[in-house]
Structure formats: C-alpha cells, structure tokens
Amino acid sequence: MTETPATGPDPAPASAGSAAAPSAEPAETAAAETGSAETGPAETGSAETGPAEPGKSAGSRARLTGTVIIQAITQGSSAVITILAIFLALVVGAFLIAFSDPVVTKAWSTFFHYPLYALEQTWDSVSFAYSQMFEGAILNPSTVSAAFHGGSIAAIFYPLSSTCAQATPLILTGLSVAIAFQAGLFNIGAAGQWVGGAIVATWLGFGVSLPPVIHVIVCVIGAFVGGAVIGWFVGLLKARTGAHEVIVTIMLNYIMYDLLSYLLSHQTLLQEPHQTNEIAPFIANDATLAHVGGPPPQVGIGFLIAIAAAVAVAWLLSRTTTGFEFRTVGASPSAARTAGINVERSWILVMLLAGGLAGLSATTVIQGTNTQLTFNSYGTYGPDGITVALLGRARPIGVVLAGLLFGALHVGGTYVEAATLGQVPADIVQVLEGLIVLFVAAPVLIRAVFRLRSTAGTGMEAVAKGWNG
Amino acid sequence: MTTFAAAVRAPLTTERRHLAAVTFIVIGLINIFVFGLLARAGDASFELSLASASVKIPVIRVPAAPVCYALGVVAIGLGILRATVPFSPLAKRLAIAGVLACFLVSLLCWADAGAIPLNVIIISQGTITESIPLILGALAGCLCERSGVINIAIEGQLLGGAFTAAIVASAFGGLWVGLVAGSLAGGLVGVVLAVFAISYLTDQIVLGVVLNVLVLGMTNYLYDRLMSTNPNYNTGITFGSIKIPVLSQIPIIGPIFFDSNIFLYITYVAIIVIQVALFHSRWGLRVRAVGEHPTAADTVGIRVLWIRYRNVILGGLVAGIGGAYLTIGSVGTFIPDISSGFGYIALAALIFGRWTPLGALGAALLFGFCEEMALVLPTVNPALPAQIMNMAPYAATIIAVAGLVGKVRPPKADGQPYVKA
Numbered sequence: 001m002t003e004t005p006a007t008g009p010d011p012a013p014a015s016a017g018s019a020a021a022p023s024a025e026p027a028e029t030a031a032a033e034t035g036s037a038e039t040g041p042a043e044t045g046s047a048e049t050g051p052a053e054p055g056k057s058a059g060s061r062a063r064l065t066g067t068v069i070i071q072a073i074t075q076g077s078s079a080v081i082t083i084l085a086i087f088l089a090l091v092v093g094a095f096l097i098a099f100s101d102p103v104v105t106k107a108w109s110t111f112f113h114y115p116l117y118a119l120e121q122t123w124d125s126v127s128f129a130y131s132q133m134f135e136g137a138i139l140n141p142s143t144v145s146a147a148f149h150g151g152s153i154a155a156i157f158y159p160l161s162s163t164c165a166q167a168t169p170l171i172l173t174g175l176s177v178a179i180a181f182q183a184g185l186f187n188i189g190a191a192g193q194w195v196g197g198a199i200v201a202t203w204l205g206f207g208v209s210l211p212p213v214i215h216v217i218v219c220v221i222g223a224f225v226g227g228a229v230i231g232w233f234v235g236l237l238k239a240r241t242g243a244h245e246v247i248v249t250i251m252l253n254y255i256m257y258d259l260l261s262y263l264l265s266h267q268t269l270l271q272e273p274h275q276t277n278e279i280a281p282f283i284a285n286d287a288t289l290a291h292v293g294g295p296p297p298q299v300g301i302g303f304l305i306a307i308a309a310a311v312a313v314a315w316l317l318s319r320t321t322t323g324f325e326f327r328t329v330g331a332s333p334s335a336a337r338t339a340g341i342n343v344e345r346s347w348i349l350v351m352l353l354a355g356g357l358a359g360l361s362a363t364t365v366i367q368g369t370n371t372q373l374t375f376n377s378y379g380t381y382g383p384d385g386i387t388v389a390l391l392g393r394a395r396p397i398g399v400v401l402a403g404l405l406f407g408a409l410h411v412g413g414t415y416v417e418a419a420t421l422g423q424v425p426a427d428i429v430q431v432l433e434g435l436i437v438l439f440v441a442a443p444v445l446i447r448a449v450f451r452l453r454s455t456a457g458t459g460m461e462a463v464a465k466g467w468n469g
Numbered sequence: 470m471t472t473f474a475a476a477v478r479a480p481l482t483t484e485r486r487h488l489a490a491v492t493f494i495v496i497g498l499i500n501i502f503v504f505g506l507l508a509r510a511g512d513a514s515f516e517l518s519l520a521s522a523s524v525k526i527p528v529i530r531v532p533a534a535p536v537c538y539a540l541g542v543v544a545i546g547l548g549i550l551r552a553t554v555p556f557s558p559l560a561k562r563l564a565i566a567g568v569l570a571c572f573l574v575s576l577l578c579w580a581d582a583g584a585i586p587l588n589v590i591i592i593s594q595g596t597i598t599e600s601i602p603l604i605l606g607a608l609a610g611c612l613c614e615r616s617g618v619i620n621i622a623i624e625g626q627l628l629g630g631a632f633t634a635a636i637v638a639s640a641f642g643g644l645w646v647g648l649v650a651g652s653l654a655g656g657l658v659g660v661v662l663a664v665f666a667i668s669y670l671t672d673q674i675v676l677g678v679v680l681n682v683l684v685l686g687m688t689n690y691l692y693d694r695l696m697s698t699n700p701n702y703n704t705g706i707t708f709g710s711i712k713i714p715v716l717s718q719i720p721i722i723g724p725i726f727f728d729s730n731i732f733l734y735i736t737y738v739a740i741i742v743i744q745v746a747l748f749h750s751r752w753g754l755r756v757r758a759v760g761e762h763p764t765a766a767d768t769v770g771i772r773v774l775w776i777r778y779r780n781v782i783l784g785g786l787v788a789g790i791g792g793a794y795l796t797i798g799s800v801g802t803f804i805p806d807i808s809s810g811f812g813y814i815a816l817a818a819l820i821f822g823r824w825t826p827l828g829a830l831g832a833a834l835l836f837g838f839c840e841e842m843a844l845v846l847p848t849v850n851p852a853l854p855a856q857i858m859n860m861a862p863y864a865a866t867i868i869a870v871a872g873l874v875g876k877v878r879p880p881k882a883d884g885q886p887y888v889k890a
Contacts, residue, residue: 237871247866250817251867252863254860258859259856262854262857390678430682434680438665438680441679
C-alpha cells in the first residue's frame with residue numbers, strides 16, 4: 001500500500017486497542033478500501049470480531065458485526081464514502097440536466113405562480129434521464145417482461161454485456177495507470193502506449209497469416225510488446241537522465257498520434273488500399289477475439305483478458321518481491337534506495353508493464369469490438385484510464401469496479417442521448433465521472449456534507465506523487 | 470531525508486555534464502548528416518520583411534548544405550567544450566541557446582533548400598500567436614506552484630476561459646466583457662482547485678486531472694445544449710489588431726512584436742509583472758517561502774493558506790485570459806476541446822522552464838515555434854510529411870528534457886497541503 005505516514009491511517013492503535021473501540025477504525029478503513037463496495041464492511045466485521053472476542057456466542061458476534069457496519073456508515077469507511085460520492089455526483093448532475101432543459105427553465109420562470117409544476121417538470125426531466133441511463137446500462141425492465149411473454153432471454157443481459165464491453169479497455173488502461181501509481185509514477189501516457197499496441201496488433205492482424213488460435217495469441221502479445229516498448233522508453237529516460245515522466249509521457253502521446261496518422265495515410269504502411277481516409281484494413285477473422293454468442297458488444301475474450309490482467313497485477317503487487325519493490329519505491333524512493341532496492345530498475349520495469357497493459361487495452365478494442373484501426377480509435381481510453389485508476393484508488397480490484405462503473409456510465413450516456421433525441425447529450429457522463437472522482441478524492445467534503453463523524457484519516461491516501469517524487 | 474536524497478543524487482552532476490555534451494554532439498551530427506547531407510541542391514532563402522512593409526530588406530540567400538555543416542561543427546565544438554571545461558551557469562544556458570539556434574537554423578535551411586523563400590516575419594508572428602496561450606498557461610502554473618499548489622488544471626482553466634469568453638462575448642456583443650468573463654471562468658476553476666487542494670486537502674494531481682475532465686465534460690455538454698443549437702451564442706467575433714504607433718514601424722521587430730491584438734500586450738505585462746513580483750519583491754519572497762517551507766513561513770507570521778488561495782485564484786485568472794485568447798483572440802468560434810492539450814504543453818513548459826516565468830517563456834516560445842514550423846514547412850516543401858513535422862516539437866521536448874534539463878528542482882513544498890500543527 002502506498003499510504004504515507006502523513007496521510008495514511010495510523011496502524012498502531014489497531015493492534016493495541018480493543019475491537020469495539022473507535023480507535024480501531026483506521027485499520028478497518030484501510031481494510032475496507034481493498035474490498036468491494038458490498039463486501040468491505042462485512043469482511044472487516046469478521047476480522048474485527050475474530051481475534052478479540054473468540055469465545056462469544058453467535059448472537060453477540062452478529063451484534064458486533066452490526067455495530068461495526070453502523071460505525072462504518074456513520075464514520076465513513078471508504079466504501080461508504082465512494083457510494084456517497086457517486087450519490088452526490090448524481091445530485092449535482094441532476095441540476096445540470098434540469099437547468100439546461102428549456103422546458104424546466106420555462107417552468108421555473110413561472111415558479112411563483114405554479115411552484116408544483118416547476119418541481120414536477122424538474123423531477124420528470126431528471127428522473128427520465130437517469131432511468132434511461134439505468135435501462136441502457138444495467139437492466140431494462142421491458143426486456144424482462146418481454147422474456148415472460150416469449151421474448152429473448154438474452155436481451156435481458158444485453159445492457160450488462162454492453163457495459164462489460166465498454167469497461168474492458170477502461171479496466172486495462174486503468175490498470176496501466178494504477179500500477180505506475182503504485183511505484184510513484186504518474187503515467188499520463190496510457191493513450192500513447194495504447195496507440196503503440198494498436199499499431200502492432202493491427203499490423204500483425206492483417207499483414208501476417210498464421211493458424212487461427214496462434215494468430216490471436218501473437219496479436220495479443222504483439223500489442224503488449226508494442227505498448228511496453230513505449231512505456232519502457234519513458235522509464236528508461238526517467239532512470240537514466242531524470243527526465244520527468246509526466247512531460248515525457250505527454251510528449252509521447254502526441255508523437256504516437258502523429259505516427260499513427262502517418263502510418264494510416266500511406267498505402268505502403270498501414271492504410272487500407274483505395275482509401276483516402278486514415279483507416280487500416282480489417283484484421284483477419286482468425287485474429288479477432290471471440291465473443292460469447294451474438295454480435296458485439298457481448299462479453300468476450302477481451303473482458304476475460306482484462307480480469308486476468310487485474311488478477312495478475314494484484315498478485316504481482318501483493319505476492320512478489322518485484323511488487324513489494326514497486327510499492328516501496330512508490331512510498332519513498334530514497335528509503336527504497338537505502339534498503340538496497342534498485343530504484344531505477346523498478347521505474348523501468350513498472351513503466352514497461354504499464355505500457356504493456358495499455359497495449360492490451362488496444363487489443364481488446366482492435367481485435368474485439370472494432371476489428372479495424374482508424375485515427376480516432378484511441379478515443380479517450382488513456383485519459384479515462386487515469387480517472388478509473390484514481391477512483392479505484394490504484395488498486396486492481398478497485399480499478400475493475402471503477403472500470404465497470406465508467407463502462408456503465410458510457411453505455412448509459414449513449415443510450416440517454418438517443419432516448420432524449422439529443423436533449424441530454426452523452427457528455428453528461430463526462431461531468432458525472434469528473435464529479436465522482438472529485439468527491440471521492442475529497443472525503444473531508446463528503447463527511448461535511450453528510451455530517452459524518454470524522455476519523456483519523458484526512459484524505460485519500462496519496463496515489464499520485466507530486467513533482468518532488 | 471532531503472540531504473540524504475541530495476547525497477544520493479550527487480554523482481549526477483558529472484553524469485549530467487557528459488549527458489549535455491553528448492546531446493550537443495548528437496545535435497551537431499544531426500545538423501551535418503541529416504540536414505546537411507539530405508538537403509536538396511540550391512540555396513535557402515529568407516525574407517525579412519512583409520509584402521506590405523514600407524522599408525524592404527533584401528532577401529537573404531545562403532547555400533543550404535554548407536551552412537548546415539558549419540553549424541553542425543559549431544554544435545559539436547560546444548559539446549566538446551562542455552565536456553572538458555567547467556561552465557558557469559550563465560555559460561551553460563548560453564551554450565544550450567547556441568546549440569538550439571544552430572539546430573533551428575539548420576532545420577530551416579534543410580527545409581527551404583531550393584524552395585520559395587521563407588518569410589521569417591510571418592514565422593515569427595506565427596510563433597508568437599501559437600505561444601500566447603502556452604505562455605499565459607505556464608505563468609498561471611508558475612503562480613500556483615511557487616506557492617506550493619500543483620496546477621495540472623491549466624488545461625481546464627484554458628478551456629473554461631475559451632468557452633466562457635466566446636459565449637459571453639457573443640451573447641452580449643462585447644469583446645471586453647468576454648475577455649473579463651473568460652478570465653473569471655479560469656479564476657473559478659482556480660477557486661475550485663484552491664478550495665479542494667487547500668481546505669479539503671485533496672491530492673493535487675488527482676484534483677487537476679479531474680478538473681480537466683470536469684471542465685471538458687461541462688463545456689462539451691453546454692456546447693451541445695446551447696451553442697450548437699443557437700449560433701447567436703457562438704458568433705466568432707474577435708479582437709482586432711492594434712499597431713503601436715512608432716514601434717510598429719521598426720523593420721523586422723515592429724511587425725513581430727508591436728502589431729498584434731490586445732492579448733500579446735497583456736502577455737508582455739503578465740510576464741514582466743509576474744517575473745518582477747515573484748523574484749524582486751517582498752510579495753514574491755513570501756510566496757516562494759510558502760512554496761518552499763510553509764512551516765517556517767508560518768512561524769514568521771506569513772498567512773500560508775491565504776497566500777496559497779490568492780495565488781491559485783490569480784493563476785486561474787491569468788490562465789483564463791489565455792483561454793479567452795483561443796476563441797476571441799484568434800479563431801473566434803468555440804469548438805469542443807478547443808484547448809486540445811495546450812494546458813498540458815504549458816505544464817511541460819513550466820517544468821522545462823524550471824518554475825520561473827522567464828524560463829517558461831523560453832520553453833513556450835520553443836513549443837510555439839515548433840507548432841508554427843509544423844504548419845509552415847509542408848507548404849514550403851510538400852515532400853516533407855506533415856505528420857513527421859508535427860512530431861518535431863514533441864521529440865525536441867523529450868530530447869531537451871532528457872538531455873539538457875534532466876532532473877529539475879520544483880518548489881520544495883509543491884503539492885503538499887499545509888496543515889497547521
């Protein structure tokens with residue numbers, strides 16, 4: 001973990017204090033941060049009661065667990081903070097939706113004559129937008145009732161599968177940014193590394209013929225390597241010359257965009273023959289990632305790659321020497337150096353892995369949903385990866401959950417734009433994402449708004465390092 | 470810990486000297502073997518006056534390849550000197566400037582060999598117009614970061630300023646109202662940055678990135694809902710150019726520096742005021758004290774949090790003017806994501822310029838020049854692929870940051886919230 005003594009929870013009282021005492025809260029907060037929103041408090045509950053009250057009956061154990069959950073809510077464990085932050089973001093977003101709706105603003109202009117009408121219009125506007133978003137991204141009740149009347153059962157899961165498909169590249173770029181955060185580096189360059197991976201995957205995908213399964217594997221590995229080379233270069237410059245990774249990654253993003261544009265505008269390179277647009281040929285059929293039934297978007301191999309990558313990163317960070325070195329370097333490079341850790345090697349290696357993960361993100365798009373590289377393919381996966389990593393607190397499980405949330409928001413945003421005929425633009429989602437991460441990053445504000453008792457932790461533990469490293 | 474870190478870092482100075490020397494020599498070799506050998510036959514020619522100028526200066530013609538060779542030899546010579554003789558800090562900077570100049574002139578000779586004359590005045594004007602948002606953004610960052618608050622939200626401040634300036638100027642038909650509104654919009658982003666960073670102790674890198682996302686989302690949303698449906702909110706009015714009476718008549722210098730719209734003159738004032746204020750006034754001494762060692766500053770009675778609030782908001786106002794330039798100062802109409810990464814380049818310029826206004830100015834001008842080259846060169850010499858030229862500024866930055874600048878020293882307390890003990 002990356003907490004520093006200044007901002008992180010103090011572990012000392014947790015070992016000394018009794019289970020029910022409020023002084024045990026900091027340790028619980030830390031534990032809950034690693035867990036998902038649903039299981040966080042429950043897990044810490046059992047962990048609390050276990051060692052301290054071994055002989056008690058099941059009844060008192062349940063009561064204690066209850067106390068712990070209530071404490072988690074009233075004092076704001078990080079899972080609770082995250083949920084409240086999402087809620088608060090939706091409230092702020094509601095104002096934006098309502099007051100840019102001409103019907104609503106008109107209703108408010110006559111507020112003193114028809115106050116209820118104004119409120120009603122506001123509620124209608126907001127609730128319609130949000131319910132459409134939910135139906136598009138999670139579950140549409142009409143498909144459920146249709147299934148009872150002989151409709152397709154698969155249709156029920158269509159929104160969820162779209163969400164997973166949208167989440168896949170976000171999870172991978174999120175992991176790319178997160179693993180660099182763990183070693184104290186800020187990888188703004190996931191976008192450029194994404195392009196590196198996409199170029200290699202595309203070229204291997206249409207330019208090389210290989211047997212079916214091997215072709216897919218070669219492309220995926222190629223994309224990893226394509227991204228990893230870019231990341232490695234950043235780490236190398238940082239280690240050898242001290243060049244700040246923020247500048248180098250920003251510049252490499254632009255270089256990679258221009259390189260992509262160059263490759264896609266020359267027929268001898270990556271451009272599709274007889275094309276004037278910046279577009280590459282479709283990759284070969286045997287190089288595409290399989291889908292689980294139906295046309296894309298459906299949950300496919302890409303999503304499994306993302307989950308596997310998350311598990312691998314989690315394992316690397318928590319179970320290996322290399323991961324321990326990353327986290328030590330992230331906490332304090334000079335302390336790590338004193339302890340005999342090769343800081344420069346860690347920087348290079350972590351950036352190599354970060355680049356590779358961003359390359360894998362490209363593979364899930366190029367070989368998965370799109371099967372064709374265009375100049376606009378890189379979209380906003382890179383910048384979104386930063387927000388996903390921040391919301392996931394730079395931890396693999398957190399990144400997966402944050403990626404799923406953002407995937408759902410993206411799907412919902414597109415859906416709501418279509419459902420309201422452009423009245424509510426999909427850009428509302430960007431605002432919501434920004435607000436969520438802003439509020440998650442400022443737990444002091446959330447505590448103040450929801451009148452939660454404050455605890456020792458003053459803020460989100462430092463996932464990002466300033467210029468002073 | 471600090472002294473220890475410094476001790477660990479110590480060997481870097483000799484290494485740095487060699488690295489700088491190697492970079493100089495590599496640039497010299499590029500001058501000779503890339504620009505010199507690959508230049509087409511013929512002279513490179515440069516015009517030094519506009520077609521409309523009253524005093525014409527004859528076109529300068531130089532043989533392209535020999536000039537590249539000569540400048541390459543100069544750069545290599547400087548590299549060898551740098552490796553063998555210890556340089557004073559001033560000499561180091563002059564050497565870097567000299568090598569960069571050699572590189573740029575070789576680049577121009579190579580690109581223009583045997584082609585129509587390049588107009589140096591137009592290129593310089595273009596460089597300045599490309600640089601203005603970068604300079605103002607970097608100055609905003611300088612104000613913030615010298616007081617100890619990291620400002621990654623420059624991009625958001627520029628974008629917010631650009632949107633607000635365009636919509637207010639269009640809606641009220643007043644350019645000055647638009648300029649003020651743009652500045653205030655940047656300031657508003659600054660207020661949010663300040664409140665969250667200083668009072669709510671939010672991680673400042675996270676905060677900056679998030680504010681950029683937020684402003685991008687907001688402006689896209691409002692563009693879709695207001696501007697794209699109602700062209701009256703996006704009329705595209707711009708400030709006209711103001712000629713400074715006598716100065717604009719000076720050959721070469723006049724049209725470059727004294728014939729532009731109000732934003733250039735605002736930029737001059739901002740550079741001078743901020744440089745003098747930060748480094749030659751009691752005000753600036755306090756700001757820098759807060760950025761370096763807030764506890765010590767607090768002990769002698771400086772109000773740390775107040776200074777940080779004030780500087781972050783001031784920075785936002787400055788960046789907002791830079792944003793307003795993007796719409797009402799140049800193209801007029803707002804388009805989504807009009808700042809397109811200028812804020813991040815301004816951030817790079819700030820770091821490249823070692824957190825000083827003048828350094829940031831130099832870096833911003835370099836970026837602006839490269840952007841301008843990418844626009845101009847393909848028109849002079851169609852054989853050059855535009856995308857490769859576009860890459861040049863970014864590649865140059867990486868070379869410069871890795872080879873010439875290396876490890877930079879930010880304000881000590883940059884990014885650390887101050888909590889009174």
